[in-house]
Amino acid sequence: DPDCDLDYIPHTPRRGVVKVALSNSFGFGGHNSCLVFKRYEV
Numbered sequence: 578d579p580d581c582d583l584d585y586i587p588h589t590p591r592r593g594v595v596k597v598a599l600s601n602s603f604g605f606g607g608h609n610s611c612l613v614f615k616r617y618e619v
Contacts (some may be wrong), residue, residue, distance in 0.1 A: 598614045
C-alpha cells in the first residue's frame with residue numbers, strides 16, 4: 578500500500594545499530610515474560 582508509511586524490506590537483511598532489544602514470551606495460563614537487553618556502554 579503506497580499510503581502506508583512503514584519502513585520494511587522483507588527477506589533482505591539490513592545493517593544497523595541496535596541499542597535495545599526486546600523479547601516477549603506468552604505462555605499457557607497467563608504466564609508471560611519480557612526480556613529487555615541493552616548494550617553496556619563504558
